[in-house]
Amino acid sequence: MNPLVITIDGPSGSGKGTVSQRIAQTLGLQLLDSGALYRLVALVAVRTNTSLDDAPALAAIALNLDISFQPTDSGVQARLAGEDVSLAIRAEAIGLAASQVAAIQPVRDALLARQRAFAVEPGLVADGRDMGTAVFPNAQIKIYLTASAEERANRRYNQLKAKGESVSLPRLLEDIQARDARDMNRQVSPLKPAEDAVIIDSSLMGIDEVQDAILAIVDKR
Numbered sequence: 001m002n003p004l005v006i007t008i009d010g011p012s013g014s015g016k017g018t019v020s021q022r023i024a025q026t027l028g029l030q031l032l033d034s035g036a037l038y039r040l041v042a043l044v045a046v047r048t049n050t051s052l053d054d055a056p057a058l059a060a061i062a063l064n065l066d067i068s069f070q071p072t073d074s075g076v077q078a079r080l081a082g083e084d085v086s087l088a089i090r091a092e093a094i095g096l097a098a099s100q101v102a103a104i105q106p107v108r109d110a111l112l113a114r115q116r117a118f119a120v121e122p123g124l125v126a127d128g129r130d131m132g133t134a135v136f137p138n139a140q141i142k143i144y145l146t147a148s149a150e151e152r153a154n155r156r157y158n159q160l161k162a163k164g165e166s167v168s169l170p171r172l173l174e175d176i177q178a179r180d181a182r183d184m185n186r187q188v189s190p191l192k193p194a195e196d197a198v199i200i201d202s203s204l205m206g207i208d209e210v211q212d213a214i215l216a217i218v219d220k221r
């Protein structure tokens with residue numbers, strides 16, 4: 001019997017990360033933040049001056065990543081060769097670079113086995129763009145979490161303001177729309193709901209409501 005896998009895919013700012021963490025914690029399951037893997041590849045590429053077009057070099061970085069994830073009270077800490085890079089991988093420039101390296105098939109291939117290795121007992125919540133379509137096509141529960149671009153930009157605005165960063169809402173909306181276009185229109189593993197995914201539009205839902213809706217779906221199966 002395969003371990004339970006719950007996939008939560010969706011566009012940037014839809015709340016996947018927040019909700020995946022809550023569901024994993026509530027159900028006592030493992031958590032895979034697959035976006036962090038692409039961000040780690042991007043971080044190493046930037047630090048080693050590797051061109052973001054150099055597919056073989058980027059795939060080698062992806063294959064040889066020396067990383068670990070450590071659950072902490074404030075979320076999951078990402079470590080690169082022992083160094084805590086949780087903040088570094090969240091930088092805007094690294095997010096942008098991550099979306100470039102994520103469009104390269106050999107990079108995606110190099111990360112596949114590493115992602116699948118997270119599916120162990122007692123089960124996994126996997127957060128990303130292609131969890132239900134490519135990485136875990138046989139997952140028992142697939143969620144596609146979305147929200148309007150305007151609502152996602154608002155959420156990001158509030159998140160960055162709370163961190164004391166000075167941000168422009170129109171600029172954030174433009175960035176979200178540009179990232180959607182890149183993630184949804186790329187040739188390899190484009191962001192789209194799996195055919196058997198339950199689609200949740202959280203534009204008018206609070207985080208608790210989204211969490212309850214997903215837990216109700218899990219309960220039913």
Ligand SMILES: Nc1ncnc2c1ncn2[C@@H]1O[C@H](COP(=O)(O)OP(=O)(O)OP(=O)(O)O)[C@@H](O)[C@H]1O
Pocket residue numbers: 010011012013014015016017018019035155156158159202205206207210
């Ligand atoms: N339903 C919701 N209502 C209000 N705010 C929300 C909701 N869901 C998430 N948020 C807030 O929106 C922000 C973005 O959420 P989160 O980081 O979970 O999104 P994400 O889909 O994982 O984004 P990314 O793919 O870019 O990492 C966070 O500040 C989070 O607290």
Ligand SMILES: Nc1ccn([C@H]2C[C@H](O)[C@@H](COP(=O)(O)O)O2)c(=O)n1
Pocket residue numbers: 012034035036038039095098099100102103127128129130131179183
């Ligand atoms: N399964 C995944 C996860 C992430 N990506 C890409 C898409 C984003 O542009 C970038 C960073 O992801 P985030 O941390 O913002 O969720 O990585 C992907 O292509 N596939």
